[in-house]
Amino acid sequence: MTNQEEFKLKRHKRLAILVAAGLLAAGCSSTKGGSTSTPAASTTTSSMAGMNMPAPSANGIKAVPTQLLASATWQNMRIEARTMTPSTFLEYQGTSTGGAVKLKTVRPTKQDSFHLMVMLNDIHSGYPIPYAQVWATISRAGKIIYDDEQWPMLSEYMGPHYGNNVALPGPGHYQLSLLISPPAASRHLEYKGMWMSPHRVNVSFDWSPPQ
Numbered sequence: 001m002t003n004q005e006e007f008k009l010k011r012h013k014r015l016a017i018l019v020a021a022g023l024l025a026a027g028c029s030s031t032k033g034g035s036t037s038t039p040a041a042s043t044t045t046s047s048m049a050g051m052n053m054p055a056p057s058a059n060g061i062k063a064v065p066t067q068l069l070a071s072a073t074w075q076n077m078r079i080e081a082r083t084m085t086p087s088t089f090l091e092y093q094g095t096s097t098g099g100a101v102k103l104k105t106v107r108p109t110k111q112d113s114f115h116l117m118v119m120l121n122d123i124h125s126g127y128p129i130p131y132a133q134v135w136a137t138i139s140r141a142g143k144i145i146y147d148d149e150q151w152p153m154l155s156e157y158m159g160p161h162y163g164n165n166v167a168l169p170g171p172g173h174y175q176l177s178l179l180i181s182p183p184a185a186s187r188h189l190e191y192k193g194m195w196m197s198p199h200r201v202n203v204s205f206d207w208s209p210p211q
Contacts, residue, residue, distance in 0.1 A: 066117070066158070069176060070203035075194045077129060079201055080119040081136075081178060082158075085210075086112035086165045091151060111167040113207065118150050118162040118178060132195075133181035134162040140174050171208035177201070 069081040086108030093102040108115075116136060120129040130152065138146040150162035168174065178201040187194075 067114075069205050070178070070201060072201045073123060074180070074199045074201075076123045077180075077195060077199075078119070078121045078123045079178070079180060079199075080121075081176060081201070081203065082117045082119065083114040083166075084117065084158075085115065087115040087163075089151075089153065089163070106165070108165050109167070112165040113168040113209070114166055116150065116164055116166045117153075117158060119159070120162070120180065128160040129183055129195075130160060131183040131185040132162070133184075135179040135181075136164070136166075137177040137179075138166065138168070138174050139177075140169075140172055145169060145174070168207060171206075173204065173206050176203045176205060178203075 066082040066084045072079045088107045090103040091106050093104050118134045134150040146166050150164050153163045180199045182195050
Protein backbone atom coordinates (compact mmCIF):
# COMPACT_ATOMS: atom_id res chain seq x y z
CA MET A 1 0.00 0.00 0.00
CA THR A 2 1.39 3.41 -0.97
CA ASN A 3 1.58 6.36 1.40
CA GLN A 4 -1.23 8.09 -0.52
CA GLU A 5 -3.50 5.04 -0.27
CA GLU A 6 -2.75 4.73 3.45
CA PHE A 7 -3.59 8.43 3.95
CA LYS A 8 -6.92 8.03 2.13
CA LEU A 9 -7.81 4.95 4.19
CA LYS A 10 -7.11 6.77 7.46
CA ARG A 11 -9.13 9.77 6.32
CA HIS A 12 -12.12 7.58 5.38
CA LYS A 13 -11.97 5.83 8.76
CA ARG A 14 -11.90 9.18 10.56
CA LEU A 15 -14.88 10.47 8.54
CA ALA A 16 -16.81 7.31 9.40
CA ILE A 17 -16.11 7.86 13.09
CA LEU A 18 -17.29 11.50 12.91
CA VAL A 19 -20.47 10.50 11.08
CA ALA A 20 -21.20 7.90 13.73
CA ALA A 21 -20.65 10.46 16.48
CA GLY A 22 -22.95 12.91 14.73
CA LEU A 23 -25.68 10.29 14.43
CA LEU A 24 -25.39 9.51 18.13
CA ALA A 25 -25.69 13.21 18.95
CA ALA A 26 -28.82 13.46 16.84
CA GLY A 27 -30.26 10.33 18.39
CA CYS A 28 -29.96 11.57 21.97
CA SER A 29 -31.41 15.03 21.32
CA SER A 30 -34.96 16.15 22.04
CA THR A 31 -36.66 17.57 18.95
CA LYS A 32 -39.66 19.68 19.86
CA GLY A 33 -40.22 22.57 17.45
CA GLY A 34 -42.15 23.88 14.47
CA SER A 35 -41.23 24.85 10.92
CA THR A 36 -42.34 27.29 8.30
CA SER A 37 -41.80 27.60 4.56
CA THR A 38 -42.60 31.32 4.26
CA PRO A 39 -40.22 34.29 4.48
CA ALA A 40 -42.27 35.72 7.37
CA ALA A 41 -41.12 35.29 10.95
CA SER A 42 -41.91 31.87 12.36
CA THR A 43 -43.03 31.11 15.90
CA THR A 44 -43.09 27.91 17.95
CA THR A 45 -42.76 26.65 21.53
CA SER A 46 -40.34 24.17 23.10
CA SER A 47 -39.26 22.76 26.46
CA MET A 48 -35.69 22.55 27.76
CA ALA A 49 -36.19 19.18 29.49
CA GLY A 50 -33.50 16.53 28.97
CA MET A 51 -30.48 18.85 28.82
CA ASN A 52 -28.47 16.68 31.25
CA MET A 53 -28.65 13.38 29.36
CA PRO A 54 -25.33 11.44 29.38
CA ALA A 55 -23.38 11.68 26.13
CA PRO A 56 -22.57 8.38 24.36
CA SER A 57 -19.30 7.75 22.57
CA ALA A 58 -18.26 6.09 19.32
CA ASN A 59 -14.72 4.74 19.01
CA GLY A 60 -13.53 7.13 21.69
CA ILE A 61 -15.22 10.21 20.18
CA LYS A 62 -17.80 11.62 22.59
CA ALA A 63 -21.00 12.93 21.05
CA VAL A 64 -22.53 16.02 22.67
CA PRO A 65 -26.27 15.94 23.47
CA THR A 66 -28.20 18.98 22.28
CA GLN A 67 -31.72 20.35 22.71
CA LEU A 68 -33.70 21.65 19.74
CA LEU A 69 -35.38 25.00 20.44
CA ALA A 70 -36.64 25.92 17.00
CA SER A 71 -36.52 24.92 13.36
CA ALA A 72 -37.66 26.84 10.31
CA THR A 73 -37.22 26.89 6.53
CA TRP A 74 -36.50 30.06 4.59
CA GLN A 75 -35.97 29.91 0.82
CA ASN A 76 -34.48 26.39 1.07
CA MET A 77 -32.32 27.38 4.06
CA ARG A 78 -32.88 25.14 7.08
CA ILE A 79 -32.52 27.11 10.33
CA GLU A 80 -32.11 25.28 13.63
CA ALA A 81 -31.54 26.76 17.08
CA ARG A 82 -30.03 24.26 19.52
CA THR A 83 -28.59 24.41 23.03
CA MET A 84 -25.97 22.41 24.89
CA THR A 85 -24.03 22.84 28.11
CA PRO A 86 -21.98 26.09 28.32
CA SER A 87 -18.70 25.66 26.45
CA THR A 88 -15.18 26.99 26.32
CA PHE A 89 -14.43 28.24 22.81
CA LEU A 90 -11.84 30.24 20.90
CA GLU A 91 -13.03 33.57 19.54
CA TYR A 92 -11.49 34.71 16.25
CA GLN A 93 -9.62 38.02 16.70
CA GLY A 94 -8.19 38.49 13.20
CA THR A 95 -4.55 38.02 12.24
CA SER A 96 -1.26 39.39 13.52
CA THR A 97 1.21 41.40 11.44
CA GLY A 98 2.97 38.14 10.63
CA GLY A 99 -0.24 36.59 9.30
CA ALA A 100 -0.87 34.24 12.23
CA VAL A 101 -4.46 33.84 13.41
CA LYS A 102 -5.21 35.45 16.78
CA LEU A 103 -7.69 33.66 19.05
CA LYS A 104 -9.17 34.67 22.40
CA THR A 105 -10.23 31.96 24.85
CA VAL A 106 -13.79 32.44 26.12
CA ARG A 107 -14.67 30.33 29.15
CA PRO A 108 -18.19 29.82 30.54
CA THR A 109 -19.06 31.62 33.74
CA LYS A 110 -21.18 30.42 36.65
CA GLN A 111 -24.00 32.60 35.33
CA ASP A 112 -24.09 30.93 31.88
CA SER A 113 -27.13 28.75 31.33
CA PHE A 114 -26.30 27.07 28.01
CA HIS A 115 -24.38 27.36 24.76
CA LEU A 116 -26.70 28.50 21.96
CA MET A 117 -25.98 27.09 18.49
CA VAL A 118 -27.67 28.22 15.28
CA MET A 119 -27.27 25.88 12.30
CA LEU A 120 -27.88 27.16 8.76
CA ASN A 121 -27.97 24.45 6.07
CA ASP A 122 -28.99 24.10 2.45
CA ILE A 123 -32.16 22.01 2.63
CA HIS A 124 -31.31 20.03 -0.54
CA SER A 125 -27.61 19.27 -0.10
CA GLY A 126 -27.41 19.51 3.69
CA TYR A 127 -24.25 21.62 3.41
CA PRO A 128 -23.70 24.34 6.05
CA ILE A 129 -24.20 27.92 4.83
CA PRO A 130 -21.28 30.22 5.78
CA TYR A 131 -20.72 33.98 5.72
CA ALA A 132 -24.10 34.91 7.22
CA GLN A 133 -24.61 36.95 10.38
CA VAL A 134 -26.85 35.70 13.18
CA TRP A 135 -28.12 37.90 16.00
CA ALA A 136 -30.02 36.38 18.93
CA THR A 137 -32.36 38.22 21.30
CA ILE A 138 -33.91 36.51 24.35
CA SER A 139 -36.62 38.22 26.37
CA ARG A 140 -39.00 37.41 29.21
CA ALA A 141 -42.23 39.25 29.99
CA GLY A 142 -41.24 41.95 27.49
CA LYS A 143 -37.80 42.55 29.05
CA ILE A 144 -34.68 41.79 26.99
CA ILE A 145 -32.41 39.36 28.86
CA TYR A 146 -29.83 38.60 26.15
CA ASP A 147 -29.02 40.47 22.94
CA ASP A 148 -25.81 39.52 21.14
CA GLU A 149 -24.19 38.25 17.96
CA GLN A 150 -23.65 34.53 17.47
CA TRP A 151 -20.06 33.88 16.41
CA PRO A 152 -19.28 31.81 13.31
CA MET A 153 -17.87 28.60 14.80
CA LEU A 154 -16.20 25.35 13.78
CA SER A 155 -16.88 22.15 15.73
CA GLU A 156 -15.83 18.56 15.09
CA TYR A 157 -19.09 17.29 16.58
CA MET A 158 -21.71 19.89 15.57
CA GLY A 159 -20.09 21.09 12.35
CA PRO A 160 -19.96 24.75 11.29
CA HIS A 161 -22.53 26.86 13.13
CA TYR A 162 -23.10 30.23 14.81
CA GLY A 163 -22.94 30.21 18.60
CA ASN A 164 -22.34 31.88 21.95
CA ASN A 165 -22.83 31.21 25.65
CA VAL A 166 -26.05 32.59 27.14
CA ALA A 167 -26.88 33.54 30.75
CA LEU A 168 -30.51 33.53 31.89
CA PRO A 169 -31.62 34.90 35.26
CA GLY A 170 -33.46 31.72 36.23
CA PRO A 171 -36.13 29.21 35.23
CA GLY A 172 -39.14 30.47 33.32
CA HIS A 173 -40.80 31.10 29.97
CA TYR A 174 -38.66 32.95 27.40
CA GLN A 175 -38.89 34.24 23.84
CA LEU A 176 -36.00 33.80 21.41
CA SER A 177 -35.72 35.92 18.26
CA LEU A 178 -33.10 35.07 15.62
CA LEU A 179 -32.20 37.60 12.93
CA ILE A 180 -30.50 35.91 9.95
CA SER A 181 -28.68 38.35 7.65
CA PRO A 182 -27.95 37.50 3.99
CA PRO A 183 -24.72 35.50 3.50
CA ALA A 184 -22.02 37.93 2.33
CA ALA A 185 -20.60 35.70 -0.37
CA SER A 186 -20.44 35.36 -4.13
CA ARG A 187 -22.96 32.83 -5.43
CA HIS A 188 -23.34 30.32 -8.22
CA LEU A 189 -26.42 30.78 -10.35
CA GLU A 190 -28.53 28.27 -8.41
CA TYR A 191 -28.55 30.74 -5.51
CA LYS A 192 -29.38 33.80 -7.58
CA GLY A 193 -32.05 35.86 -5.84
CA MET A 194 -32.04 33.74 -2.66
CA TRP A 195 -31.39 34.99 0.89
CA MET A 196 -31.17 38.60 -0.29
CA SER A 197 -32.93 40.16 2.70
CA PRO A 198 -32.82 39.58 6.48
CA HIS A 199 -35.12 36.93 7.94
CA ARG A 200 -36.39 36.60 11.51
CA VAL A 201 -37.35 33.41 13.37
CA ASN A 202 -39.22 33.62 16.71
CA VAL A 203 -39.59 30.82 19.26
CA SER A 204 -40.92 30.54 22.81
CA PHE A 205 -39.33 28.06 25.22
CA ASP A 206 -39.40 27.04 28.87
CA TRP A 207 -36.07 26.72 30.64
CA SER A 208 -34.97 25.34 34.00
CA PRO A 209 -31.43 24.47 35.16
CA PRO A 210 -30.42 20.82 34.54
CA GLN A 211 -30.78 18.63 37.60
